[in-house]
Amino acid sequence: MSHDAATLESFVKRYLDTVAGGSAAAVAALYTDDATLEDPVGSGEVHIGRQAIEGFYKNMEAAGSIGTELLQFRPGGHEAAFLFAITIAGAMRIEPMEVMTFDADGQITTMKAYWSAADITQL
């Protein structure tokens, strides 16, 4: 189940590139069937399963063009923690920290995003 650091970073970069691509279905395809997503952590809402996860990213799809940039990356066996910037429609920049776990094939099994209003900049 464990992946080396370079492999984990490639999974994270693939995820950020796919988010920037703007297709909710393509992002959801990076997750396992029974994956879970909590964004933001503390919201009390956990999206369970690829269909629910695709629904979550549909909101993003509707928001306009997306840019992503990996700022900090830390590996951890079959997990990764990272800080990144996401720019939405050139109007808003958010810098979340996320923790993901991956299965043996590199599909995302869990995603948790940590951020609050303080991490949003209006552009």
Add this chain to the structure above:
Amino acid sequence: MSHDAATLESFVKRYLDTVAGGSAAAVAALYTDDATLEDPVGSGEVHIGRQAIEGFYKNMEAAGSIGTELLQFRPGGHEAAFLFAITIAGAMRIEPMEVMTFDADGQITTMKAYWSAADITQL
């Protein structure tokens, strides 16, 4: 169980200040009796319980003077994710990302540290 962002940040700063204080017993006292600690994530070793956790920090106690600096902080309900720098005996600087969960009283219930050799700088 949920804490606001400022409260969570105060818990994290108390932790980093206590680590810099250098007493393993004082750091372990910030954890609950049945807390778990994984550092680094992926090592395959999870320290379970305050006594085991104190043992983990004893290694730090032996290493010499410690400095800590909070670089990035993200709140999440009863959790927090953060990036920090730790300097050991003026000889080594490590920049881990950590995720902690807290109980209602602000004691640490789980700690996971994400870092690898790439995050160490010899000073």
